Amino acid sequence: MPGAAPSLTLTSHRPRLPVVVGIAVGSIAAVTLLIYPLREVAPTASLAIVYLLAVLVVATLGGRTLGISTAVAAALAFNFFHVEPTGTFTIADGENWVALAVFVVTAIAIGTLADVARSRTLDAEQRRREADLAADLSRLLLGATDVEAALPAAATQLASAIGVPSATLVLHAAQGDAHHVAFALDVGPERRPATLLLPQRTDPGAPERIRARLVPGLEAILRAALDRQALEREVVETRALRRSDELKTAILRAVSHDLRSPLTSIITSADALASPAVLDDERDELVAAIGADARRLTRLVDQLLDLSRLQAGAAEPRPDWVSIPELLTVALQSIDARDGEFRLSADAETPLVQADAGQLERAFANLLENARQHSGGHEVSLRARAVGSRLVVRIVDRGPGIPAPELERIFEAFYRRENSGSGGAGLGLAVARGFIEANGGRVFAESLPGQGTAFVVELPLEAAP
Structure with a gap:
């Protein structure tokens, strides 16, 4: 969104008054001169319509008031230079009175319509830029893995769109000061209000326009972005818990089998040793089996302890x-x-x-x-x-x-x-x-x-x- 675009919070931007007045005077003078050669091919009374071009241009640039003023000035110029007797504002023929009156009414109507069309065009352009800004902020905030980290970029984009030097977005309540105006943003009933900070402006109506046109959309985007981030965290936690359960199940299955086998062997050998019918050679074999299974259990327990220390980050080496x-x-x-x-x-x-x-x-x-x-x-x-x-x-x-x-x-x-x-x-x-x-x-x-x-x-x- 180009930084030279008109401010999002202003309803219209007209050229400065001296510029529009100069355009009005120049266009009336040009049309007045143009009518002289046209009088050779058309009746003078019908040539007043050419002044409507000047009225249309001025009304489009300067608004309805300047358009009506131009219409009146054009009627006076037409009367003075082209309606008999010329050089005065007197009108000798009744037809010229009617033609001049029709011209004035038509010029005023055209000026009014041009001003309305311009206002609607500006409003449509403003709404388009508002929609573009909302789309850009949505892509930036809704696509970010960390909403708070994306706020500076969103604030920069917002400041460029509304034509201010800087803007600040924070996810907590903040107060304005002599240099900044604070706009509280409702981002959900269970969250602290966020805040938009903008520089103080000379236009007294700017804060109200921002609050009415900009704040609601920004609140909705921030609320959606924070909700999405919270859902993502819940999904990650759920996956971690599921994987933890799977790991615990795998540990129990593996360990229960590997613990049961040597324990069963040890118990069986110990029971056999208690029998008076066991020979010395068999007794030695049973003792050796008990020792081997006990060492196997020791290795398994050591490995489990080592793995738990490694996974907990507690296996700090002592080099x-x-x-x-x-x-x-x-x-x-x-x-x-x-x-x-x-x-x-x-x-x-x-x-x-x-x-x-x-x-x-x-x-x-x-x-x-x-x-x-x-x-x-x-x-x-x-x-x-x-x-x-x-x-x-x-x-x-x-x-x-x-x-x-x-x-x-x-x-x-x-x-x-x-x-x-x-x-x-x-x-x-x-x-x-x-x-x-x-x-x-x-x-x-x-x-x-x-x-x-x-x-x-x-x-x-x-x-x-």
Whole structure:
């Protein structure tokens, strides 16, 4: 909407009075001169109609009063210069009296009609600009994700439309002062009133026109925008609650199954130990089974606790200088790795990294446990070496591999591949990624179906003391 457009709050904008008077005088003089050659081809009494052009122009530009004044002046000019006897305002012939009277009445009627047509045109143009302004504000406010953030742009657009230097829109009650007029905006019964602040104007009727023509539409747009924003927030909250319920259901399903299996085994083994008929060899097997299931439960509980800390943002690392080969060795011990299951190799001068040793040890233990479960009984290779500004650890198994669409999903909490053959809860990889990323690194999987999987961990290197 161009800034040079007439003010939205003004009912009409006419040229200045001296300009219109000059146009009236000039047009009457021009028509008076034009009638002289026309008298050779038409009766003088009928040529008065040419003055109607001047009356029409002046009435359109200056309004009804100036149009009537021009009509009277044109009648006097026609009488003085073209009605016998010329040079005086005396009229000798009765027909000329009638013609002049008809001309005056016609000129006044045309001036009045021109003024009415102009007023209606201006009113239609004003309403069109009001509709354009409402459409622009609707697009701006109704399309904004944050209504309050869009208010400065809406105020700028509004100020340009109504022809004031500036405007301010705020979503709270505000008072006017010596330089600003405040217009309270009703944006709903359950909300505080918004406020439109405009500069003081010299026109005393401007505030009332703004209140009558502009404020109601602005109130409706703001009310609709705020209602839409509230509905969007409710939808987002509803979706979050639904997803939270789905996540809780998934957790309960996964955890209940993974907790029940080792608990059932422990209870069964404990009941069997109480029997006097159990032999020593069987007793040793039952004790070993109880120990294995208890460790399995411990790992699951630890993973649940780790995941909850990560999701709550409470897993703040405590970095220190650590050796990754040593951490890998500790992680292998924590999962009771046996000979032939893993092969670790590292450069002789593997640099230290700044990280939380406990978090990385848990992350590597989860990655190693996952690789052992899917290696198909083959040896898993571990390799740690510095590559540029990063320390790269590759954990490679010789299992069935992972399809490309699932390479990212396997890091989601509680995600378990179909027919994977593992009995885990789907937490290990999610916890591993959370701890590694918390320490400034990243982890991803590379795999080709049937050719095994490589889990790659990259950690940033810093100059060690």
